[in-house]
Amino acid sequence: MFRTALRNVLAHKARLLMTVLAVTLGVAFVSGTLTFTDTLRNAFQNDTAKSYENVAVAVTPTPTTSERNPAVSRQTFDKIRKLDGVKSVVGRAGGVAFVADRDGKLIGSGWSNAGSAFAPGKDGTDDRYTFVKGFGPVADGQIALDQDSAAKGGYQVGDTVRVATNGPAREYTLSGIFTTDDGAVNAGGSLVLFNTAVSQRLYLQPGFYNDITVKAAPGVTDVALRDRIQKLLPDDDMQALTGRQLATQQAERIEHELSGLKKMLLAAAGIALFVGIFLISNTFTMLVAQRTKDLALLRAVGASRRQVTRSVLSEALVVGAAASAAGFVLGLVMAVALRSAMGGFGAKIPNGPLIVSSTTIVAALAVGVLVTMLAAWLPARRAAKIPPVAALGSVHLPATTKSLVVRNSIGTLVTLFGSALILSGSTAGTEAGMAAIAFGAFFTMIGVIVLIPLLSRPVIALVRPLLRAFGVSGTLAGRNAVRNPRRTGATASALAIGLTLITAVSVLGVSVGQALDQQITDRVKADYMLAPAQEFGTMDASAVDAVRKARGATAVSPLRESELRLDGKPTDVAGVTPGAFHEVLAPELVSGSPDTLAKGRIAVPDEVARANGWKVGDTLPVTYTDKSTGKLTIGAIFKGNEFVSSYSVLVPEEALRADDSRAYISRIFVKMDGGVSDRNEQALVDALGNSPAFRVMDRQDIYNEFGGIIASMLKMMYALLAMALVIAVLGVINTMAMSVFERRQEIGMLRATGLDRRGVKQMVRLEAVVISLFGAVVGIAVGVFLGWALSQMTKDALPDLAVVLPWGQIGLFLLSAAAVGALAAVWPARSAARLNMLTAIKTE
Numbered sequence: 001m002f003r004t005a006l007r008n009v010l011a012h013k014a015r016l017l018m019t020v021l022a023v024t025l026g027v028a029f030v031s032g033t034l035t036f037t038d039t040l041r042n043a044f045q046n047d048t049a050k051s052y053e054n055v056a057v058a059v060t061p062t063p064t065t066s067e068r069n070p071a072v073s074r075q076t077f078d079k080i081r082k083l084d085g086v087k088s089v090v091g092r093a094g095g096v097a098f099v100a101d102r103d104g105k106l107i108g109s110g111w112s113n114a115g116s117a118f119a120p121g122k123d124g125t126d127d128r129y130t131f132v133k134g135f136g137p138v139a140d141g142q143i144a145l146d147q148d149s150a151a152k153g154g155y156q157v158g159d160t161v162r163v164a165t166n167g168p169a170r171e172y173t174l175s176g177i178f179t180t181d182d183g184a185v186n187a188g189g190s191l192v193l194f195n196t197a198v199s200q201r202l203y204l205q206p207g208f209y210n211d212i213t214v215k216a217a218p219g220v221t222d223v224a225l226r227d228r229i230q231k232l233l234p235d236d237d238m239q240a241l242t243g244r245q246l247a248t249q250q251a252e253r254i255e256h257e258l259s260g261l262k263k264m265l266l267a268a269a270g271i272a273l274f275v276g277i278f279l280i281s282n283t284f285t286m287l288v289a290q291r292t293k294d295l296a297l298l299r300a301v302g303a304s305r306r307q308v309t310r311s312v313l314s315e316a317l318v319v320g321a322a323a324s325a326a327g328f329v330l331g332l333v334m335a336v337a338l339r340s341a342m343g344g345f346g347a348k349i350p351n352g353p354l355i356v357s358s359t360t361i362v363a364a365l366a367v368g369v370l371v372t373m374l375a376a377w378l379p380a381r382r383a384a385k386i387p388p389v390a391a392l393g394s395v396h397l398p399a400t401t402k403s404l405v406v407r408n409s410i411g412t413l414v415t416l417f418g419s420a421l422i423l424s425g426s427t428a429g430t431e432a433g434m435a436a437i438a439f440g441a442f443f444t445m446i447g448v449i450v451l452i453p454l455l456s457r458p459v460i461a462l463v464r465p466l467l468r469a470f471g472v473s474g475t476l477a478g479r480n481a482v483r484n485p486r487r488t489g490a491t492a493s494a495l496a497i498g499l500t501l502i503t504a505v506s507v508l509g510v511s512v513g514q515a516l517d518q519q520i521t522d523r524v525k526a527d528y529m530l531a532p533a534q535e536f537g538t539m540d541a542s543a544v545d546a547v548r549k550a551r552g553a554t555a556v557s558p559l560r561e562s563e564l565r566l567d568g569k570p571t572d573v574a575g576v577t578p579g580a581f582h583e584v585l586a587p588e589l590v591s592g593s594p595d596t597l598a599k600g601r602i603a604v605p606d607e608v609a610r611a612n613g614w615k616v617g618d619t620l621p622v623t624y625t626d627k628s629t630g631k632l633t634i635g636a637i638f639k640g641n642e643f644v645s646s647y648s649v650l651v652p653e654e655a656l657r658a659d660d661s662r663a664y665i666s667r668i669f670v671k672m673d674g675g676v677s678d679r680n681e682q683a684l685v686d687a688l689g690n691s692p693a694f695r696v697m698d699r700q701d702i703y704n705e706f707g708g709i710i711a712s713m714l715k716m717m718y719a720l721l722a723m724a725l726v727i728a729v730l731g732v733i734n735t736m737a738m739s740v741f742e743r744r745q746e747i748g749m750l751r752a753t754g755l756d757r758r759g760v761k762q763m764v765r766l767e768a769v770v771i772s773l774f775g776a777v778v779g780i781a782v783g784v785f786l787g788w789a790l791s792q793m794t795k796d797a798l799p800d801l802a803v804v805l806p807w808g809q810i811g812l813f814l815l816s817a818a819a820v821g822a823l824a825a826v827w828p829a830r831s832a833a834r835l836n837m838l839t840a841i842k843t844e
Contacts, residue, residue: 023276028334031328031334033262035332055243057213058212062238071204077209080212083232085228088215089215090214094115096534097191098169099113099162099192102154113533115192116193117196118194129178132147134175135176137198140195142172142174144175146191148185149190162690164691168543271498275494277371280371316380328361328364415447419785421443427793444786453485453486472763473762476750477767480739502783503786503787506787507787511787511791519642523641523644524585525585525586525671527672529705530688532694539694543668544668549687558653559576560653561665563625565622575656591637592616597635601636602649603637604634604637604649608649625656732768732824748836758833764828780810784805
């Protein structure tokens with residue numbers, strides 16, 4: 001039976017070509033993703049490991065520390081240096097540092113824009129850095145730059161460079177250019193080296209260090225030295241780790257950072273393979289139907305049902321193995337291309353070999369073979385049920401009434417179950433809701449796919465009157481589209497899946513975009529928002545003072561985020577300027593007075609108020625950051641939004657003590673005399689010392705800042721789902737080609753009775769367009785429902801959100817589906833028109 005299966009594969013290799021392509025593309029995505037992420041992880045881990053080769057023990061902040069900038073004092077540093085078994089100790093202070101190019105633009109767009117201390121040993125060198133030009137900074141007015149940043153800025157040794165930390169930019173002389181194994185720099189960031197005294201003044205205070213690295217004396221183990229050093233650390237904010245532990249920690253962090261990319265790419269591969277299942281199943285269904293007589297004759301000469309099933313599955317095994325091998329090779333090419341593409345976007349990937357693990361090989365081959373055999377299982381099962389008497393009868397075995405009732409009942413139940421999950425997720429929290437909607441979407445799509453043959457007749461019947469405009473060709477195309485509902489449904493399913501996801505993301509994106517635009521219009525009165533150049537960065541308090549002195553600034557309020565103990569509980573707070581806050585932001589009030597802050601009271605988000613049972617007028621005991629106590633009265637309760645967090649209590653700026661090291665300024669809102677103008681923007685830039693550490697954003701920039709995330713998400717989804725749509729196109733081509741092959745005799749009769757070649761082509765093209773539009777309509781309908789649920793789930797974060805249907809995009813999707821159908825029908829239509837009518841009529 002295996003030899004029979006192999007001969008069948010070779011005999012139908014042209015018909016199986018689309019199946020092979022579908023599996024190849026899906027497997028390529030899997031193997032390419034695994035190879036690419038393994039290669040990146042290995043390159044970064046090896047690079048990171050080099051940084052700790054000469055480190056016995058490192059003292060670093062603990063991950064759970066409550067302090068934003070914990071440090072080791074000079075006294076503790078000296079104690080460590082005097083320990084038995086210590087050969088040398090190096091302390092460093094560091095943080096963010098932003099370098100401007102000659103045009104004042106920020107250099108570096110990778111993981112970080114960092115500053116650190118140049119800490120030379122007795123020989124005058126720092127083994128973390130290799131200088132290619134010049135030397136490390138010695139004087140206070142000197143810095144050194146990493147080689148890539150110096151090249152981007154066009155700087156040479158001796159040039160003047162503008163550098164900013166959290167405050168105003170300052171000018172330094174470039175003393176040297178170096179290379180480093182620092183992973184952040186290799187990913188496209190920038191690194192500035194100051195001398196130790198300057199770095200301590202900028203980031204901590206004189207005599208303090210962010211981290212310490214220790215070399216062990218001969219004969220002392222790293223673990224023993226680590227234990228001795230840990231005992232000297234005064235509190236739990238700092239920890240001692242061996243160099244190997246630190247390298248392992250960094251490797252785990254890299255693994256975590258790459259996991260999101262890996263999951264996203266594998267999800268796209270999963271969608272592509274899921275779509276491919278329908279193409280494969282459709283192909284084998286049609287092959288089995290065309291070989292009904294052959295299979296029945298095998299049964300007649302003694303083959304058992306199990307042998308017939310194994311024969312069809314063996315064909316799937318051969319096809320899957322061949323496609324998987326091709327997909328694996330294509331995946332390696334894809335991994336190399338992705339690595340090169342990242343370099344093209346400015347991310348420098350460390351040198352390293354292409355990592356092809358045994359797991360990748362096994363996963364790629366197993367996925368391709370299993371998906372192909374799974375898709376072929378139902379056709380194989382149906383083939384086994386063909387009785388020997390079918391060899392003398394019709395080649396078609398229509399589905400029984402019982403099987404249709406069972407199929408439709410199962411499809412209805414699965415669809416209802418999935419819809420119920422989606423509805424429950426739409427009213428749940430973000431994390432739980434997303435999981436429920438994801439599972440609900442999966443089951444809903446499965447149920448709709450099971451029901452799609454049932455839906456094909458009524459849906460296609462709606463467009464059949466339009467097809468009459470095309471005469472006989474249109475009438476025949478409409479009838480052919482519903483002649484075999486299962487085949488039509490399987491073909492349309494591929495397009496339906498892709499368009500379901502694209503439509504859902506589009507509905508969510510447009511709805512969120514409109515809600516965000518409304519929030520900016522209704523809730524933001526400020527003309528400008530200032531933010532740190534680095535995401536999740538902070539700004540120095542001096543920046544607020546500088547902006548208040550800017551020419552034309554009429555109201556300035558920062559969001560100074562920190563933590564206080566309110567009513568005995570740690571509570572996130574945001575310190576704002578009482579007299580100016582209501583002039584730059586207008587959060588929606590639930591109760592209370594809008595001038596609450598000006599009266600020395602606090603404003604509480606409604607979510608926090610509900611969780612704690614607080615109401616307007618309540619007086620709460622407070623413990624400040626300097627451990628002093630007092631009382632604060634709630635004057636208003638408001639709804640949170642993108643600009644004022646749903647979790648941060650608004651307090652007057654004075655409530656945060658000046659020495660609060662945990663407070664950080666995430667945004668500064670500014671109202672200017674005359675509104676948005678080039679002059680006012682320049683006034684703010686000048687007030688901030690033309691510093692690259694800040695972004696000055698007008699109202700349109702604010703929208704782009706938040707709306708850009710949505711636009712990027714849409715583009716990413718469209719790009720990832722493109723593979724699924726390519727496979728859907730292959731499915732339509734395959735279906736139409738097989739349909740033409742099945743109907744050769746019928747097409748010959750049509751030609752003989754007067755339908756010309758142009759009419760045959762038009763008939764096939766219209767059939768393909770109808771099937772594609774049917775899939776698009778189903779996908780868009782499910783996608784709108786899914787987008788609605790996602791929009792409902794995000795209402796807590798965006799209270800103004802209302803579901804908006806992107807009619808323009810929906811129309812574009814329908815036009816694209818029609819174009820897909822017309823494109824996919826080119827080859828089958830041409831083949832149908834070229835059939836010799838006499839030969840076709842004689843076909844059995």
